[in-house]
Amino acid sequence: MSFQDDVELAPAVSGRSKAVSTRHLSAGSLIVSCEALGTVLIPEEKGKRCDTCHRNPPQLQKCSGCASYFYCSATCQALQWQSHHKKICKRFNQYTASVNFQALAAHEKMDALLLSHLVAQLDSTADVGERVMDLLHGPVDPPALPIVYASRRVAGSLVRDLYSRFGNNNFVIHSHLTTLGHGIFPIASRLFNHSCLPNAAAKYILSPSSPPTMQVVALRDIPPGEEICLPYLDPALLQSRQQIFQLSYGFECRCNSCLFFDKVGPIPTPPADPAQKEDLVRQLIQFKITPYNGLALATSPDPFPSELLPVFHESFITSLAETFRNASHDGEYSTAMTSGAALLALYRLIYPPNYPQIGVHSPGRRWILPDARFLAGMHLLELAKTAWNSTVSEDNNASIETATQHLNEAKVVLGIFGSEGDADGPLVEISTLDTLLTVI
C-alpha cells in the first residue's frame, strides 16, 4: 500500500506493519497530510474555539438548538450539522447531564463525545466505520461507553469495537504544542509506529471551513527504506514509558534508546543533598556531548559515566525543569541560566535531532498532563528569551551572544517543524526576538 508517494507500508516484526520512506526525505519535508475523521475539543477550549475547524477567532456563534456547540462561520456550522450534529443536537444536553455521562472520568467523557460523533456519522456514511475498523485493536477491551445517539443501523457490538481502537490509535491535537482536542486520523494511525527516537513529528493545521489536518513532518533527513516513526508519548518519561506502552498499546519498545536503558539497568535516585545535586548539574553541563546526540547515546560503544546516570531519573528532569521555569519567571537569572543549560544538555541526551515537542499520541493523555514540562525545541527558545531578559536587566548572567546562539538553534529546530496551529506562536516569538537582538 502506498500513501502520497513518499511512504509505503511494509511488514513489521511486531505490530502488523510499518511505514517506510520510498525516497530520500529531507528534514522539514511534509511526509503525509491526514484528514480528521472526527475531533473533539478538550473542555477548557470548549466555547473558545470553533467546534469544526478548532480555530479561536474573537467571535463564535452558538448552535441555536443546543447552545453547546460553537462555530466561527455558517460554513463550519453547516459542515458539522451534515456530518453529525443534526443527529445529536436535540439530545445533547440531556445526555451530558445524565448520571451515566457524569459518572465518567474526564478522558472517558472526551472519548464518549468523540464516539458519539463517530456513530452519528456512521449512520449515514458506512465507510467511516470501515476506516476505523481497519486499525489495530487495543490491548484490552475497554468498558462500554454511553453515547448520545443510538441507531438500529449501528449495533452495540460495533460501537464497542470502534471504541476498542481509540486508546492505541487516536491523537492529541495541539497548537504550539499545547493540547486543544483529540482526534481520529485513520491514515496516520494505520501508518506510523512509535519510537522514542522518532524521525518524524505530527503537527496540526487549523484552516477556516474544514476540520484540522494533521501533517507529519520529517525531523531529519530520512533515507529511502527507513522506517518512519512518531513519538506516542514524551520520550523523557524514561522510567514509566515501557509500562505505558504495555498497558495502552500492547507492545514493548525496542528502539535504541530503550535498549540503552535496558543495558544500564535501574537508574539511581538523584542525591537529595543540595550540594551533591549542584555538583551533578555542573557535571551534566560539562559532559562533552555533540549536539543532539540522543542517537549517539543509544548506539555508542563507550559506556556512559555511571556517576551521571541519576540525571536520567524522571524526578531529576522534573525538578530541573521546575527550577528553570520558576527562576526564569521570577528573574533569578543565574539559577535560570544554570538549570536551563543543564536541561538542554539532558534533552540532547534523551531526544533525537530537532525534537520540537511533547508526546502527541492520544493514549498519553491518560498519563501525561499537557504541562509542557519537556519541550526540546521550545526549550531553546525559552533559553534565548531568558538570556535576553537577563541581559536587558543588566545582571550579567548571560550575554547577547548566548541569547543569539540559543535563538539561532531554536530557529533551526522550530523552523524544521514549521508553522502550525494558531496564528501566533513560537515562530512569531523567534522573529520578534531576532529583531531585538539585531537592533541592539
Ligand SMILES: C[S@@+](CC[C@H](N)C(=O)[O-])C[C@H]1O[C@@H](n2cnc3c(N)ncnc32)[C@H](O)[C@@H]1O
Ligand atoms: C497506531 S497503530 C500503528 C500502526 C500499526 N503498526 C498497524 O499496522 O496498524 C499502534 C499499534 O502499532 C503497534 N506498534 C506501534 N509501535 C510499535 C513498536 N515500536 N513496536 C511494536 N509494535 C508497535 C502496536 O500494536 C500499537 O498498538
